[in-house]
Amino acid sequence: MLNRKLSKPVAIGAAVVVIAGGAYGTVSATSGNGSAGASTVQTAKAGFTAKAGSNARSGPAAGGVVGTVSSVSTSSFTVLTSAGQKVTVKKASSTTYRKGTISTSASAITKGKPVLVLGTANGTTITAKQVVVQPASGGSTTFSPSKVVPFKRGAATTSKQDGQIPANYTEGSGTIVSGTAANKATEAALAAYPGGVVDRVVKLSNGEYEVHNIGVSWPHHIFVNKSFKVVGAN
Numbered sequence: 001m002l003n004r005k006l007s008k009p010v011a012i013g014a015a016v017v018v019i020a021g022g023a024y025g026t027v028s029a030t031s032g033n034g035s036a037g038a039s040t041v042q043t044a045k046a047g048f049t050a051k052a053g054s055n056a057r058s059g060p061a062a063g064g065v066v067g068t069v070s071s072v073s074t075s076s077f078t079v080l081t082s083a084g085q086k087v088t089v090k091k092a093s094s095t096t097y098r099k100g101t102i103s104t105s106a107s108a109i110t111k112g113k114p115v116l117v118l119g120t121a122n123g124t125t126i127t128a129k130q131v132v133v134q135p136a137s138g139g140s141t142t143f144s145p146s147k148v149v150p151f152k153r154g155a156a157t158t159s160k161q162d163g164q165i166p167a168n169y170t171e172g173s174g175t176i177v178s179g180t181a182a183n184k185a186t187e188a189a190l191a192a193y194p195g196g197v198v199d200r201v202v203k204l205s206n207g208e209y210e211v212h213n214i215g216v217s218w219p220h221h222i223f224v225n226k227s228f229k230v231v232g233a234n
Helices: 002-030 179-191
Strands: 040-044 061-072 077-081 084-089 096-100 102-104 114-121 125-131 174-175 197-203 209-214 216-218 221-224 232-234
Touching: 002 179, 040 077, 061 084, 061 125, 061 179, 084 114, 114 179, 114 197, 179 197, 179 209, 179 232
Parallel strands: 084 125, 096 125
Antiparallel strands: 040 174, 061 077, 061 114, 061 197, 077 084, 096 102, 114 125, 174 197, 197 209, 209 221, 221 232
16 A cells, blocks of 8 residues: 555655656757758757757757957957857867968957857857958848847747748757758858857758757848758748
8 A cells, every 4th residue: 555655745746757868858959048961960969859840950060150349368268249149269279270262270260350269159159160250241131131039038939931941840850960061050050040059950851951040139040052042030
């Protein structure tokens, strides 16, 4: 009799742990302050079900940011985006630097300089693989992009669509990629929609890419075709 009485609370406790874990996954995947290339690093659904958030991930992934350098130290620098998002960029011995198309050094990273950073994103911290000083502005798109909507605490999330969303797209689908394709998709997305932080790039079943954007109220998903031209956002 005692065993029967104890079994129900234990089962309920286990259910609570599972539900809590799912809820935590949703928050971290969608609200972080968020090359056909080499190899894919993980499936988009790794660690979560498709309902746990858009293209949920279980660890750092290829991404980037574009903005203005606000401070510099020996091992890192900070970037402030046009939407007011602050990003910490960690330098590495393997980090490469360019000024336009010309190779340069870390000394080119000074306060006030506009930069594009490509690397491994973990929330609003990026370990840089490549830093481009004075990157080209504007992106290759099939439509006229709307302005990015900055994140404001307590404000309702913006919901709208630009351009075209790939047919049969569903949140949580696709495979997270790294390498050249991820970098090109990230660069295209940030050129069209500067202000947020790209924390992963997902290759969809039709060969196009969904670039996940965090730190802004809108857009959260930027769609890039096989020619690395932005075709839509929501």
